[in-house]
Amino acid sequence: MSIRVRGTAAGDTAGTPGPQAPAHRWAGTALMVGSGLSNQVGAAVAALAFPVIGPVGVVAVRQWVAAVVLLSAGRPRLRSFTAAQWRPVLGLAVVFAAMNLSLYTAIERIGLGLAVTLEFLGPLTVALAGSRRRTDLGCALAAAAAVVVLTRPRPSTDYPGIGLALLAAACWGCYILLNRTVGARLPGVQGPAAAAAVSGLLYLPVGALVLWHRPPTPTALVCALTAGVLSSAVPFLADLLALRRVPAHFFGIFMSVNPVLAALVGTVVLDQRLDHLSWLAIAVIVAANATAVTTAARPGPSPDAAEPAR
Structure with missing residues (x-):
């Protein structure tokens, strides 16, 4: 679904806001809807460049x-970082690189809606x-049943694609x-x-090699750049404001709507249609995510509920 920073600054920016x-x-809700749509449309536009x-x-x-x-936004003072600071940063860079590659490869194989839904198993x-709460056990069982429905054996089932989406979910959890x-x-x-800078550097030789062997057409390059803006710049700014x-x-809680947005955008932009059982399974996973975050957040807001860097 990324590098997009879906609320990487949540812990620093949001804090514990007072009465709103x-x-x-309403403005915050509109920004979150715009952020989610921008990210999923960006992923759909990116998929248009996959054949090239x-x-x-x-x-x-x-x-x-x-x-x-x-x-540009963070302006990190890299020279002042200590070894203890660099270690998790380098780990985060590897997660960024692996998460986006596994998710986008999964999108190519199994479609936007299914890939994004399975990815949401990470934060869940x-x-x-x-x-040890019964509510959380219920959420886990409901999500597991929904995953069984989504990945049920069919002639068209792409197990490598499902595995890549689950790898993206594991990366999100590590994030x-x-x-x-x-x-x-x-x-x-x-x-x-x-x-993000380290991750970008890691992709310099890989990206250069790929683009050398598969020269991009102007349309494909525009799609890739547009995806970067829609799934990085726009959501980053919208999330900070929200x-x-x-x-x-x-x-x-609200970010749990992203699998639904992904399925809708996949249907409209990419003509990737899901059956009724798959839509029901997506709804169950969204509900499980929302319930888990709601109950976990009652003692106080948690920055860990934020979306991952995409």
């Missing part, structure tokens, strides 16, 4: 765009890990845990900005 005026809450430069080429261009955006697993450490050791968005208007836990 209705107008601010493949997922690796598209992800490389997106990583470069994200690196420029985040370096982190939210449920170690819990949440690493981002907690990075946020504790570095102020603002310096950590994610540095990680987190000034809504509590962090509400942001985390």
